[in-house]
Amino acid sequence: MNDRRGFLKTSMLVAAGIVASKATNAFASLEKFPAGIVYTKDKPGKWAKKVGSHAPKVKVEGKKVTLTTRHPMSEKHYIVRHTLISADGKVIGSKTFYPSDKEAVSTYELSSTSGSKLYATSFCNLHDFWLTEFNV
Ligand SMILES: [Fe+2]
Numbered sequence: 001m002n003d004r005r006g007f008l009k010t011s012m013l014v015a016a017g018i019v020a021s022k023a024t025n026a027f028a029s030l031e032k033f034p035a036g037i038v039y040t041k042d043k044p045g046k047w048a049k050k051v052g053s054h055a056p057k058v059k060v061e062g063k064k065v066t067l068t069t070r071h072p073m074s075e076k077h078y079i080v081r082h083t084l085i086s087a088d089g090k091v092i093g094s095k096t097f098y099p100s101d102k103e104a105v106s107t108y109e110l111s112s113t114s115g116s117k118l119y120a121t122s123f124c125n126l127h128d129f130w131l132t133e134f135n136v
Pocket residue numbers: 054071077078124125126127
């Protein structure tokens with residue numbers, strides 16, 4: 001249960017940052033957070049050896065976006081959730097996983113593909129909250 005509480009705390013901090021910014025780049029406010037809250041491929045912090053299995057991979061095919069976290073799924077260690085968020089802070093979609101799921105893969109349908117920036121998140125119950133920024 002502590003892992004889910006941690007996830008909720010992290011999610012609320014990120015959501016607060018998104019709502020607070022209401023700017024073109026919703027994640028500009030992430031720079032205000034101390035290290036250790038959000039990890040990325042370029043800023044993996046203490047999880048530098050975990051990038052490949054935690055930073056969400058993104059595949060875009062037309063209006064379809066697929067997020068994949070190549071991470072083992074077991075009772076003690078698994079990916080809890082994916083989200084896909086627009087640059088203005090709207091949650092396009094999310095998927096919650098369970099340890100019994102075979103893989104952490106989620107798909108979303110975009111309403112348009114007009115050169116916008118999107119953010120994919122993935123939360124591991126042991127290795128925290130990861131973000132991948134991309135353009136469609
Ligand atoms: Fe992990």
